[in-house]
Amino acid sequence: MRTDGWPTRAAVFGATGGIGAAVCRVLADGGVKVQAGSRSGEAPKHHLIEPFRFDLTDEASIAAAAASMADSPPDFILVATGTLTLEDGTGPERSLKALDPAAMARSMAVNTIGPAMIARHMLPLMPRDRRWVFAVLSAKVGSISDNGLGGWHSYRASKAALNMLVRNFALEMARTHPQGAVVALHPGTVDTPLSQPFQANVAPGKLFTRRDAAVGLVRVAGEVTSADSGKLLSWDGSEIAP
């Protein structure tokens, strides 16, 4: 896809994820230089993609990544990380009795606190005199008003908290950076390892490919204005109520 001159450079945190890797490729194929972060230091192979290493649960690694970008900061930052089934195999809770404090804390660490630490270190690098977009991948299930089904307690709560932080950071940045935007993005249901165990109930035609999701997300980020700052936006640009 053409990116029409924006962004001039991008940073993707979560470059090994299903969606994150696809976004890196879409941007680089459009001529954008991408700094692509992951725990392993892996990233899609492309001459415009430069890998870096970070871990969401290691703030020093995030600070070091941000410091390495300080001289020429990206004007599009995407946090594409997240967890639904934990690495020890713990799946999302369906009932009160499934609640486990350690699993809840891990969900919050990865889905809420890690992205907040990326914001803490990346937002101060943003220019005051031109447009930039800081986006985090959230989820529609983090909308409280949309929740008619329940379940997935920690995941929903961690994304609702993330959406609140996005709103807070948007308000704080608007005071000094009137052309910037901090947004949460819902990618739709996308065929990745995160959604794989839960795809059986997805309606036909509603499961997006990684590339389609990436194209939609890059398009929405390209259209976001400062008036959108603080919102949760869907892959088609529509707003999802908190």
Ligand SMILES: NC(=O)c1ccc[n+]([C@@H]2O[C@H](COP(=O)([O-])OP(=O)(O)OC[C@H]3O[C@@H](n4cnc5c(N)ncnc54)[C@H](OP(=O)(O)O)[C@@H]3O)[C@@H](O)[C@H]2O)c1
């Ligand atoms: N797929 C969907 O249908 C869907 C729907 C709604 C929202 N979302 C959201 O979209 C985002 C991306 O999801 P996805 O489907 O692309 O998932 P995915 O393929 O499972 O990718 C998850 C990414 O998060 C990274 N990650 C996890 N823990 C980390 C840590 N401690 N430090 C650094 N990176 C860490 C993983 O890195 P490693 O490779 O190192 O493990 C991987 O890059 C998530 O926030 C998810 O909630 C997805």
